[in-house]
Amino acid sequence: MTKFDKKNLLVQEHNSYVEELLSIEAVKKLDDFTQHLNTSRLEHSVSVSYYSFLICKKFGWDCVSAARAGLLHDLYHYDWRLEKQPEGNHAYAHPLVALRNAKLVTELNRIESDAIVKHMWPLTLRFPRYKESYAVTLADKYCASMEFITQINKKISKVLKQSAI
Numbered sequence: 001m002t003k004f005d006k007k008n009l010l011v012q013e014h015n016s017y018v019e020e021l022l023s024i025e026a027v028k029k030l031d032d033f034t035q036h037l038n039t040s041r042l043e044h045s046v047s048v049s050y051y052s053f054l055i056c057k058k059f060g061w062d063c064v065s066a067a068r069a070g071l072l073h074d075l076y077h078y079d080w081r082l083e084k085q086p087e088g089n090h091a092y093a094h095p096l097v098a099l100r101n102a103k104l105v106t107e108l109n110r111i112e113s114d115a116i117v118k119h120m121w122p123l124t125l126r127f128p129r130y131k132e133s134y135a136v137t138l139a140d141k142y143c144a145s146m147e148f149i150t151q152i153n154k155k156i157s158k159v160l161k162q163s164a165i
Contacts, residue, residue, distance in 0.1 A: 069115035
């Protein structure tokens with residue numbers, strides 16, 4: 001089996017765990033919101049879901065719960081740059097809003113709930129309880145960083161191309 005075949009099988013396995021969630025209107029609606037620069041909240045959440053799945057798969061942890069929590073960790077429908085939440089500061093509030101919204105659209109187990117509500121650690125002082133929660137937290141930070149770096153690289157390339165003309 002080639003490396004490409006292995007990756008394709010991993011993608012298919014991951015998708016089988018989240019396809020039902022991806023058909024939910026509240027999840028689809030995440031595509032209407034920008035998360036980081038030019039990345040939609042849905043794109044970001046799918047990436048977090050996939051990397052959380054990969055981490056947990058590698059270590060033999062609960063990769064299904066990690067994939068589901070990764071997809072739902074930012075399930076809120078407001079622009080945090082413009083709208084303030086009654087729960088307080090966005091960094092602290094949106095995990096609570098996401099957990100509440102996730103519980104409205106699907107049943108969650110304790111790992112999924114913990115990962116969603118604690119994914120902003122260490123910014124928040126809510127320590128994750130499960131190793132899968134740490135995987136979602138790590139995947140979230142990795143994906144957000146890569147989204148910013150990708151956009152910065154595009155801007156730098158554009159400037160360099162313009163200056164070469």
